[in-house]
Amino acid sequence: MVLKKYNINPDLALERQKCTFDIEEIINIFDGGKEKTSQRRKIEDVVLKSGLCHDDVPEECMSLKERYENAVRKSCFFSKLMKTELQEITGIEDFETPAIRRIADALFKDISPFLLHLGMFVPTIIGQCTSEQLMIWLPKALDLQIIGGYAQTELGHGTFIRGLETTATYDADTEEFVLHTPTLTAHKWWAGGLGKTINHCIVVAQLYTKGVCYGTHLFMVQIRDLDTHMPLPGIKVGEIGPRMGFSSADNGFLGFNNFRIPRNNMLMKHAQVQKDGTYVKPARHGKLTYQTMVFVRVTLVNEAAFNLSKAVTIAVRYSAVRRQSEMRPNEPEPQILDYPTQQHKLFIGIATAHAFQLTANWLWNTFKSVLSDMKKGDVGTLPELHALSSCLKAVCTSDAALLIEQCRYACGGHGYMLSSNLPYIYSFVAATRTYEGDYTILLLQTARFLVKAWEQAEAGKTVTPTVSYISRSLKGEKNSWRSTDEGIIKSFQAVAAGKIALCVKSIRDRMKSGLDYEDAWLLTTVQLVDAAEAHCRSVILETYCNEVRRLTKSSSDNVKIVMHQLVTLYLSYWTLQRTGDLLRYSSISEKDIDFMQRQYEELLQHIRPNAVALVDAFDLRDEILHSSLGAYDGRVYERLMEQAENNPMNAEPVNQSFHKYIKPLLQGKL
Ligand SMILES: CCCCCCCC/C=C\CCCCCCCCCCC/C=C/C(=O)SCCNC(=O)CCNC(=O)[C@H](O)C(C)(C)COP(=O)(O)OP(=O)(O)OC[C@H]1O[C@@H](n2cnc3c(N)ncnc32)[C@H](O)[C@@H]1OP(=O)(O)O
Numbered sequence: 001m002v003l004k005k006y007n008i009n010p011d012l013a014l015e016r017q018k019c020t021f022d023i024e025e026i027i028n029i030f031d032g033g034k035e036k037t038s039q040r041r042k043i044e045d046v047v048l049k050s051g052l053c054h055d056d057v058p059e060e061c062m063s064l065k066e067r068y069e070n071a072v073r074k075s076c077f078f079s080k081l082m083k084t085e086l087q088e089i090t091g092i093e094d095f096e097t098p099a100i101r102r103i104a105d106a107l108f109k110d111i112s113p114f115l116l117h118l119g120m121f122v123p124t125i126i127g128q129c130t131s132e133q134l135m136i137w138l139p140k141a142l143d144l145q146i147i148g149g150y151a152q153t154e155l156g157h158g159t160f161i162r163g164l165e166t167t168a169t170y171d172a173d174t175e176e177f178v179l180h181t182p183t184l185t186a187h188k189w190w191a192g193g194l195g196k197t198i199n200h201c202i203v204v205a206q207l208y209t210k211g212v213c214y215g216t217h218l219f220m221v222q223i224r225d226l227d228t229h230m231p232l233p234g235i236k237v238g239e240i241g242p243r244m245g246f247s248s249a250d251n252g253f254l255g256f257n258n259f260r261i262p263r264n265n266m267l268m269k270h271a272q273v274q275k276d277g278t279y280v281k282p283a284r285h286g287k288l289t290y291q292t293m294v295f296v297r298v299t300l301v302n303e304a305a306f307n308l309s310k311a312v313t314i315a316v317r318y319s320a321v322r323r324q325s326e327m328r329p330n331e332p333e334p335q336i337l338d339y340p341t342q343q344h345k346l347f348i349g350i351a352t353a354h355a356f357q358l359t360a361n362w363l364w365n366t367f368k369s370v371l372s373d374m375k376k377g378d379v380g381t382l383p384e385l386h387a388l389s390s391c392l393k394a395v396c397t398s399d400a401a402l403l404i405e406q407c408r409y410a411c412g413g414h415g416y417m418l419s420s421n422l423p424y425i426y427s428f429v430a431a432t433r434t435y436e437g438d439y440t441i442l443l444l445q446t447a448r449f450l451v452k453a454w455e456q457a458e459a460g461k462t463v464t465p466t467v468s469y470i471s472r473s474l475k476g477e478k479n480s481w482r483s484t485d486e487g488i489i490k491s492f493q494a495v496a497a498g499k500i501a502l503c504v505k506s507i508r509d510r511m512k513s514g515l516d517y518e519d520a521w522l523l524t525t526v527q528l529v530d531a532a533e534a535h536c537r538s539v540i541l542e543t544y545c546n547e548v549r550r551l552t553k554s555s556s557d558n559v560k561i562v563m564h565q566l567v568t569l570y571l572s573y574w575t576l577q578r579t580g581d582l583l584r585y586s587s588i589s590e591k592d593i594d595f596m597q598r599q600y601e602e603l604l605q606h607i608r609p610n611a612v613a614l615v616d617a618f619d620l621r622d623e624i625l626h627s628s629l630g631a632y633d634g635r636v637y638e639r640l641m642e643q644a645e646n647n648p649m650n651a652e653p654v655n656q657s658f659h660k661y662i663k664p665l666l667q668g669k670l
């Protein structure tokens with residue numbers, strides 16, 4: 001749809017006049033500098049001017065098939081644009097993924113069927129191939145001569161990778177692997193793009209050679225003919241069916257009937273099968289084939305931040321425009337943003353988007369540094385990265401989903417309209433809580449690391465920086481509550497340490513009473529998930545505070561003030577959410593809690609005049625927001641009426657069903 005131009009809604013215009021800081025300064029902080037902001041905007045200009053974002057009919061009014069076909073059309077032209085005009089017109093050679101990721105949302109209200117190609121297929125080639133394999137597949141994949149996906153999950157198993165049933169059996173006579181789907185539950189299920197779009201696929205299968213199973217390994221498999229796109233003989237493939245979101249992502253199923261691929265199609269950077277079938281196991285770490293999952297978990301923290309920033313932009317702008325009820329008899333109806341309960345619903349969303357974005361950037365740098373260690377042969381930092389990326393993916397996607405839903409509640413009935421875009425944003429983020437490792441499962445992975453760290457610290461060994469609070473706790477350091485940033489972070493670390501200690505005790509007590517380790521662990525898993533979540537909270541709080549301090553060092557005073565107000569709001573919010581834990585594991589008193597409550601409520605008032613400016617500082621263009629409620633001009637009612645009038649249901653005054661059914665019913669002739 002072409003966005004109509006309206007004058008700015010007067011309420012929104014007034015809100016912008018109240019702003020106390022330079023919006024551009026905050027935009028630059030989040031982009032990583034002025035240069036990066038201007039580069040991103042150039043990319044956005046090119047894509048928006050290309051006409052690619054235009055749909056004749058709103059996406060939500062298309063059939064599933066039309067939506068898929070429309071998404072393929074746009075993905076192909078977008079790919080062409082990325083390879084040609086974007087580079088030529090902007091002169092930017094090194095396309096920063098965040099900028100491409102952001103503007104992709106102007107094209108796709110739902111998901112591109114090519115997402116997995118960029119998000120998992122290409123990263124797996126880069127992370128899992130030998131240099132020879134890289135030379136064969138990477139240029140083709142980057143040039144989109146082949147389009148791929150990542151098929152790991154099966155109908156019967158997603159979480160438990162070791163339980164996957166698809167087999168890849170080496171045949172030394174022909175130097176081939178035979179891929180086979182032995183049961184119904186062994187069918188690959190869910191892979192994005194697999195249903196109709198891709199012609200290649202990374203397949204995760206149990207490797208058998210010389211009669212021995214060596215566990216899951218990765219294989220490059222061509223599944224469709226490059227010319228006709230027909231499934232190759234021995235391949236059964238299709239779309240899995242309508243789902244809550246991801247409507248145009250053509251998630252698919254895949255089965256193999258003794259399908260043969262060359263030996264060289266096993267991705268052999270870490271483990272190899274030699275021509276005679278001899279297996280050479282990975283030299284350094286047993287879980288290096290899980291690396292793409294770690295990469296995606298890291299990027300999903302960024303997804304949580306980005307999608308939350310979209311939702312909260314929509315809800316704050318809407319709340320500045322919407323007037324409802326009365327505060328005092330006979331007074332004009334206030335903007336709903338003036339209600340403290342509305343501010344309580346929304347300002348935490350702004351602060352959380354900041355916290356997650358800065359944590360995502362920090363995690364990305366940690367990921368890059370671990371990769372560089374691994375290139376030098378050092379895998380020592382991988383367990384901490386796995387523990388961090390697991391809990392941050394779990395907690396950030398889960399919090400973001402809850403807060404996005406809260407943004408929808410904050411928009412009342414209109415938030416329920418698909419044209420608000422809030423239902424789409426929610427269904428996308430809700431899926432991120434499950435895929436790439438379910439919430440509970442990932443927190444249990446982190447818990448495993450925390451229990452080990454506890455044991456190491458107990459044995460007097462040094463532990464990694466993110467868990468150094470465990471050593472302090474074991475030395476008997478008692479937490480004394482202070483309502484400063486550092487004080488609150490220390491108290492949250494004390495909560496995490498206290499919970500880990502209880503888990504360790506619980507496991508040991510259960511073992512003393514005769515249970516084996518597995519059962520003792522299993523019976524403690526509710527507490528272990530809780531402890532991992534507490535650890536994660538302390539990591540986010542600390543990272544957010546440190547990063548704001550670092551990044552605003554040379555900022556203007558007004559930017560420092562408003563950024564720090566959000567940090568304090570975030571710390572106060574979580575203190576009030578976790579009073580039970582803090583009363584148990586820190587010295588916080590009832591008086592301290594009263595103080596924090598008052599401080600929180602005062603902060604809502606302080607932030608109120610800057611609320612619209614703060615969401616403007618996410619710099620999200622209307623074409624990216626796709627929202628009748630959240631456009632920059634705030635012309636909510638005009639847009640709602642516009643989209644109602646454009647609804648294909650209103651193209652004819654009387655629907656044919658009247659003549660077919662209602663009229664006969666009215667006349668007693670049905
Ligand atoms: C081109 C035009 C248009 C495009 C337009 C788009 C533009 C986009 C632009 C850019 C793209 C940017 C990307 C955006 C976002 C990407 C979205 C991608 C969408 C993704 C869709 C979904 C995909 C999937 O879901 S794939 C399937 C994922 N599956 C899982 O995650 C399964 C979860 N399960 C597990 O991970 C494991 O089974 C397990 C960890 C739970 C258990 O594993 P197991 O082998 O049993 O191990 P265990 O015994 O428990 O532990 C043994 C030791 O191993 C350690 N360990 C486990 N995992 C790891 C690891 N990953 N790394 C390191 N170490 C690990 C574990 O801690 C144990 O260690 P210990 O020392 O022995 O304790």
Ligand SMILES: Cc1cc2nc3c(=O)[nH]c(=O)nc-3n(C[C@H](O)[C@H](O)[C@H](O)COP(=O)(O)OP(=O)(O)OC[C@H]3O[C@@H](n4cnc5c(N)ncnc54)[C@H](O)[C@@H]3O)c2cc1C
Nearest residue numbers: 150151152153157158159190191192431434435436437440
């Ligand atoms: C939109 C979407 C896109 C996807 N895209 C892809 C893709 O491109 N490629 C791909 O390979 N996969 C993909 N997936 C699959 C996804 O990775 C899995 O669904 C996910 O890992 C969860 O696994 P599962 O479905 O087997 O859930 P299950 O493991 O069956 O989980 C069900 C419940 O059981 C609990 N549970 C399971 N095991 C344990 C345990 N050990 N302890 C305690 N609780 C447990 C879980 O916490 C959960 O509550 C996608 C999924 C979705 C929803």
